[in-house]
Amino acid sequence: MKLNLLFFGILTDATGKAKQEFESDATDVDSLNKQLQIIYPELIKHTYKIGVNSEIVSRGKKLYDGDEVSFLPPFAGG
Amino acid sequence: MKLNLLFFGILTDATGKAKQEFESDATDVDSLNKQLQIIYPELIKHTYKIGVNSEIVSRGKKLYDGDEVSFLPPFAGG
Amino acid sequence: MTEMKFHFCHRLPAGKHSMMEEKKKKHNVLVEGRVTSTFIADAISKHSSKTEIGAHAIFLGQVRRDAQKDSFVKNIEYSAHPEMAEKAFEKIREKAFKKFDMICLHIHHSIGMVDAGEVSLFVFVSCKHRAQTFGALKWLVDEIKKTVPIWKKENYENGSYKWLDGDQPPM
Amino acid sequence: MTEMKFHFCHRLPAGKHSMMEEKKKKHNVLVEGRVTSTFIADAISKHSSKTEIGAHAIFLGQVRRDAQKDSFVKNIEYSAHPEMAEKAFEKIREKAFKKFDMICLHIHHSIGMVDAGEVSLFVFVSCKHRAQTFGALKWLVDEIKKTVPIWKKENYENGSYKWLDGDQPPM
Numbered sequence: 001m002k003l004n005l006l007f008f009g010i011l012t013d014a015t016g017k018a019k020q021e022f023e024s025d026a027t028d029v030d031s032l033n034k035q036l037q038i039i040y041p042e043l044i045k046h047t048y049k050i051g052v053n054s055e056i057v058s059r060g061k062k063l064y065d066g067d068e069v070s071f072l073p074p075f076a077g078g
Numbered sequence: 079m080k081l082n083l084l085f086f087g088i089l090t091d092a093t094g095k096a097k098q099e100f101e102s103d104a105t106d107v108d109s110l111n112k113q114l115q116i117i118y119p120e121l122i123k124h125t126y127k128i129g130v131n132s133e134i135v136s137r138g139k140k141l142y143d144g145d146e147v148s149f150l151p152p153f154a155g156g
Numbered sequence: 157m158t159e160m161k162f163h164f165c166h167r168l169p170a171g172k173h174s175m176m177e178e179k180k181k182k183h184n185v186l187v188e189g190r191v192t193s194t195f196i197a198d199a200i201s202k203h204s205s206k207t208e209i210g211a212h213a214i215f216l217g218q219v220r221r222d223a224q225k226d227s228f229v230k231n232i233e234y235s236a237h238p239e240m241a242e243k244a245f246e247k248i249r250e251k252a253f254k255k256f257d258m259i260c261l262h263i264h265h266s267i268g269m270v271d272a273g274e275v276s277l278f279v280f281v282s283c284k285h286r287a288q289t290f291g292a293l294k295w296l297v298d299e300i301k302k303t304v305p306i307w308k309k310e311n312y313e314n315g316s317y318k319w320l321d322g323d324q325p326p327m
Numbered sequence: 328m329t330e331m332k333f334h335f336c337h338r339l340p341a342g343k344h345s346m347m348e349e350k351k352k353k354h355n356v357l358v359e360g361r362v363t364s365t366f367i368a369d370a371i372s373k374h375s376s377k378t379e380i381g382a383h384a385i386f387l388g389q390v391r392r393d394a395q396k397d398s399f400v401k402n403i404e405y406s407a408h409p410e411m412a413e414k415a416f417e418k419i420r421e422k423a424f425k426k427f428d429m430i431c432l433h434i435h436h437s438i439g440m441v442d443a444g445e446v447s448l449f450v451f452v453s454c455k456h457r458a459q460t461f462g463a464l465k466w467l468v469d470e471i472k473k474t475v476p477i478w479k480k481e482n483y484e485n486g487s488y489k490w491l492d493g494d495q496p497p498m
Contacts, residue, residue: 086408086476087406087490091490129408129411129476133411134411150411150476152492152493153472153473153474153478154479154490154492154493155405155436155471155472155476155477155478155479155493156388156436156468156471156477
């Protein structure tokens, strides 16, 4: 299935991009995350939360075709 | 001796004036205050501090010719 | 009534709008570039018609020209997940109106480049009495820093940059 | 250096002024009539050159149109012992700079008539980091209310008036 990945903050440096269309057989957030950590090993060095369709989710969250998946390092607004 | 009296806030209503040149034989703040409470009996109803030459003083403060004496009800700025 | 208060601050419903429509209005916290002092002045002067207000408290975050090795901060580049950020701000509004006895609340946060010396965060709390404003202001600024998906990249005068750390605990 | 900071905020000494002369400069807190939003905006924008500042906190006291029997507040008339008031504000400044890690502090308080909806008190605190601003702002406003010889007379729309109570303990 096709996922729309969004990387934010320092993770844009870790992956070299801010967004990516990603074809994946991962059925949940945790397995997607493991796939991405292989492609982008720099990710492992960072702390981040994961959002699906604009909601922060736990790592067991199921994924569906067309989902937007956001990789969110610690917030630093203000 | 001659004193320059200043009344503030609600004390301008109690005395009917904001300032007054006052000839007095009072040698300290306490005796001046007692004289004024006879002239302006409304003063007795109010709480106030007394300032001499722009400094708040205790009631035993000695008075000298030409002193400015201020009658200061509770402050209400802001 | 508490609900109405903040949704209707400067947004009095026209005759044809229902309350439900009014409630759905977005607050659009994020603004492109710096928050100008005329924008702030305008926000303040609009409140002179809200004569039940006795006290306003305002927080402004300003970009510091901090030293960094051989250089200085030139600007901060703010980025966000816009939908998530606006949702997070909306949640902060709702919590704030439950926690504090406020009449109005306005928040604006920059996105994009903001130069050293310029303002990137504007939090504006209005209450009947002063007592509630101080706690509300502090709570709001802390909550914004903790819960809104915004990131900042410090660009230095020598061309280098650094992503600034947030204080979000690990998931 | 701590001493210099606030005396020199927007008051950089000309070559011929000694530090002693500079220190004696009055801050002139009292202003005739309301504090305008353009005055506030101007104060904010002047600080964009102070690039060591990271956080400003501002308090604005606004005159409420409170109901009073059959009428409403039309305006508040502020009066003061000007010399004692300016001295009291100067003492507050000195205490505040000792208590809090501030870079700049500006206070303006109205004298004379201020209409309902208008601003009569403007307290403007600037620090390196946000943490100090909130406590400083609250302390300053409380201290101003307690220690500055200012009085207020509420004038109502029907022509009557009332002197407002302060919260000074009896001597």
